Amino acid sequence: MYHQRGFTLLELLIALAIAVILLAIALPSFETWLQRERHTRSVNQLQAMYNFARSEAVKREAKVVLTTSADTLSVLTASDELLLRQFHLSPQLIYQLSDIELQATGQVPMAAQWQVRDPRGLVADRCLTILPSGQLTVLAASCTT
16 A cells, blocks of 8 residues: 655645735735834834924923934934934835924924825825924824915
8 A cells, every 4th residue: 555645746836826826915915014014113203203302402401403304304402413313214205304493491483294105105194293382293194284
């Protein structure tokens, strides 16, 4: 009596075909999930940078500036431009950021808005609104001027 051990080539090819089909179905969902996580992480990091800058302004009893360049957001002291913290912006997202000066009280001279967008449209835009009181709110929508 002959006992078969292992798999036949046909069984392996069928299993491989099933795995490829499942991967093709799951890949778009994985890309959306990955972009959503990237988007959420960036928004959370912007919030953390703003909260850090505001707390430093109050702690130092001096003006602190959040300034942007091509790919970074930096927290600086207004008087001597001492770099306190820096955040590198994700190249997979589109940012609309403006420089913000925080007073020693933690307030800002005028309201401001930051926007984070996904260029592929997989994730809803996020609008970070900074009120003159210094309070920060985040909305899952595009910023309105």
